[in-house]
Amino acid sequence: MSTQFKVCNCNHTMPLDAASGTALGKALDAGPLNVVTQLCRREVGAYLDAVEGVDQVVVACTQERALFSELAAQKQTVAPIRFVNIRETGGWSAEAKTATPKMAALLAAAALPDPEPVPTVEYDSGGQVLVIGPASRALPWAERLGAQLEVSVLLTSGGGEGVQDRLLPAFSGAQIRIDGWLGAFKASWQQANPIDLEVCTRCNACIEVCPENAIDLTYQIDLDKCTSHRDCVKACGAIGAIDFARDDTMRKGEFDLIFDLCDAPLITLHQPPQGYFAPGANEAKQTGDALQLLQMVGQFSKPKFFAYKEKICAHSRNEQTGCNACIEVCSAAAITGDGNHIKVNPNLCVGCGACTTVCPSGALTYAWPRPSDLGLRIKTLLTTYAKASGAQPALLLHSQEHGADLIGKLGRMAQTGGRLKGVPARVIPVELHHTASVGIDVWLAAVSFGATNIAILTTDEEAPQYVTALRSQIGIAQTILTALGYQGSHVQLLRVDTPQDLDNALHALQPGEVPAQRATFHVTQEKRTTLEFAIEHLLKFAPQKKDEIPLPAGAPYGMVHVDTAACTLCMSCVGACPESALTDNPNLPQLRFIEKNCVQCGLCEKTCPENAITLTPRLLLTERARQAVVLNEAQPWHCIRCHKPFGTLQMIENMVGKLSAHGAFAGNIDRLKMCPDCRVIDMMENKRETSILDLKR
Structure with a gap:
């Protein structure tokens, strides 16, 4: 299905003309666009002609959305109609004459298909x-x-x-x-x-x-x-x-x-x-x-905003709590612990998405829109902007309520001749259901796609814990970018309440350095897969090559250290690890670790009976992160009866030392040195001998 774009300069208040229409059409692969002056009044016939068919129509006006929708309803059109704001977001600004690349980007994103429907919650x-x-x-x-x-x-x-x-x-x-x-x-x-x-x-x-x-x-x-x-x-x-x-x-x-x-x-x-x-x-x-x-x-009804994969949830194992990030950040009390996993009440969930942003494993993902849908929109914005010869693009992530309202006020105040400049030409607004729903995976992907800034607009509608969580995630993302040698500040949190504050903040943004070549990968549903794609691309073109990057506390990557003198290789940590980062060796008494899988949830540390485990957040960038490395190994103990290997020498020695004085094992210490099968056989033989002696008496 093709798309018709209807662009209006709003009674000559925006610097859009025939040349602009040609530039827009070229960037959109749509041929020269006819820029009109009064689409909602004198030239409404051009709109009515466009909606006669079945092709999608993108109208570059949200001011008269109600009128255009009513006219389409009267004609009983079947053509899909989309609306996009290019006026307050760029056409009404001091840099409006150079905002054509941004307008092309916004038009291209508006033409994308709607995300696939998700389950709904009924009231x-x-x-x-x-x-x-x-x-x-x-x-x-x-x-x-x-x-x-x-x-x-x-x-x-x-x-x-x-x-x-x-x-x-x-x-x-x-x-x-x-x-x-x-x-x-x-x-x-x-x-x-x-x-x-x-x-x-x-x-x-x-x-x-x-x-x-x-x-x-x-x-x-x-x-x-x-x-x-x-x-x-x-x-x-x-x-x-x-x-x-x-x-x-x-x-x-x-x-x-x-x-x-x-x-x-x-x-x-x-x-x-x-x-x-x-x-x-x-x-x-x-x-x-x-x-x-x-x-x-x-x-x-409302969308069910989240999807949950309990298999990789790092909340709890065996009554030991590991990751509690989603429960702590939820401002609606919609998330509670549920045994080894969590439970999200969809009726209480308001769709802020903060839980998905702080989730280290990707067990909780945002479902409306999905990460892949948002990633496609961002990639389309940046690709079209570059195709239209735009430079140093910045993304302004904002909510569809207070954030959009603040941007609209800024645009109108700039157009009326005040001291405000309006949204800069290189700043591309990206409307979200909630700003807390987007995190480090999408931010780093956007930088890989060429975004020199990701500015996150927050107002008083964000809960305090959301702002804290966003700051923490920004710290992790910026640490990675800075360590790889990318100059500048790439991800910023803009906490503003007035159009004046927003104007100052946007014009104070300084472009950060991005890879020399824009990435081509797609944002996926799996958070850590997207992070892997983004980090690989950033590393490939990094001004500074690194083998590892120390990360701040709360990072979703890191190392597990084992005190080999204390560890008995009981493998409790292996049973507790939800991500298969810690594994055993079925053939040898070994504790192995795959760093790429570790989410630093702490379950292994809390489960270890010998307190032999500590965590260190870091990002390992070598192939070693994907390989299973041995953290501890020991000489196997052989059953004193059948000589089959079981356990470790250290484990048996510790067990004998602790239980030798116990009444239940008095006179039977050797059983502790037997494998489970031989231990049972020995018990049955001893019972039989005792019974024979009793009969003889």
């Missing part, structure tokens, strides 16, 4: 809402929302206009706990107040008899005022709503949505579950969240 919300908070705040909102939703209210304190009418279920409580997600929330609380609102009939008898005025129309007793005279209990009588000595105080319920109006959120996660809103006392946010809440009734 079903019937509109049952639990409004939580002080009465003065929760009751008015419960009344408003009750007109369209099925509302229950949980009061954390009294006051306000009261709950005289029983129009909705009302509870009160403390020690509130919320678990779950959209359509499947579970709430529990302690019935702390003596008055149970579900039993109370609002007869006001308790209010009338209370001498301290400790009860108001919220039907909750102010225990600071109450002197325990219990007149209210007598007045309530057989109704039994008031009980100062209630034994059963646990309450719970299931809801589809949570509207948390408490001063401090009940769920403090950076990424709370979908369907949970916590505006607190902020009235503007209350209104905004209430509008969103009203839209969350029905059936919803």
Whole structure:
């Protein structure tokens, strides 16, 4: 299927003309492009003609996306339509006249096919809402929302206009706990107040008899005022709503949505579950969240953002925890330990992808888009940019929400004649679902493809642990590049909040040195395979050749050191290693190590009963990294009965030394020197001899 590109200079506000159209068409192998001036107005006929057929149409305008989509729907077109922003990302900048290579790159990437679909996660919300908070705040909102939703209210304190009418279920409580997600929330609380609102009939008898005025129309007793005279209990009588000595105080319920109006959120996660809103006392946010809440009734779906290969997961073995990186970085509490592996709750996962970035083995991979899809997009961007005679390309990785919004503001402010310059011509924006989803494998691949900078734009939407993780991964990537002699800073984290900050940061970027020849490999689904391709290419053209590179802590490569004096070759480490980096020799008592496979998870170190193992992060660049090297070996011990080799001399000597004084082995020490088969035979023979002696007696 061919692609038609529709490019507009937006009423002459971008320096695009016939010459630009020719240059763009050449870079895109599409022939000269006709650059129009008012595609969304006077020249809309050119767009309508393009969507008549079945060929894909790429429209270089996102401003009027809604209009173009509506027009296509009216024509009932079957042509796939894509939209790409070349205006705020380059056409509206001080360097717009030299931004043609970037525009060509963005157009080419927009023409790529959609990633293959992935499994989806389903939500079903019937509109049952639990409004939580002080009465003065929760009751008015419960009344408003009750007109369209099925509302229950949980009061954390009294006051306000009261709950005289029983129009909705009302509870009160403390020690509130919320678990779950959209359509499947579970709430529990302690019935702390003596008055149970579900039993109370609002007869006001308790209010009338209370001498301290400790009860108001919220039907909750102010225990600071109450002197325990219990007149209210007598007045309530057989109704039994008031009980100062209630034994059963646990309450719970299931809801589809949570509207948390408490001063401090009940769920403090950076990424709370979908369907949970916590505006607190902020009235503007209350209104905004209430509008969103009203839209969350029905059936919803989202992509399953991750794929998990438990076979190579380095989380745990035999109740020993090794790698905990994904659990620690997840801001949605979606990942938990599950025996020797991990468990990811797809309903809680918000798709940040930080877990895949810190995963050393590649057991967790990002699935939407897949690494191979993103790699193809980046490779297309850089290849097209180079073909259009672009120089020193920089990639700006940004989120599709706050990041894209900040870039848009920068472009508009630059176009209106302010002091801002806009996005530089060599900086190519790459929109991601979340910036934390891309890590060292894609970064080094991008440098191999010719990217002189990878700038990662972060805003306040990133959790603090994401920023920490990204900084750590950047340190590893930059250590490798610098050690190989590539000059400059290649991967930068841009922490900005305003268009001015972004403008300054982008124009301060200095190109890093890249390989003399661009790589041709493809980014794969397997993280370590992509890393291997990238590192091999970087090493091949490296200004400085190295055999090994010391790496910072947390790196996914390294050496295992064994104290041979302490190691008994029990092979516990071999059984614990999830990556087959440590192996035995079936023919000899040897502990062998393949460094390329090691992810530095630490399971071998924690499992070793003799504390004989230590780890050293490094990147070995010679063929030795792929070869099995012997870390320890010993003289085999031969069974004293059948002479078959089993175990090692050191192991048997240690075992004899430790167990010789044990009562179970008194008089049978030689059995420890036998192989398992002979040990059983010896036991049976001894038992038989004992039985014969008993009979003779």
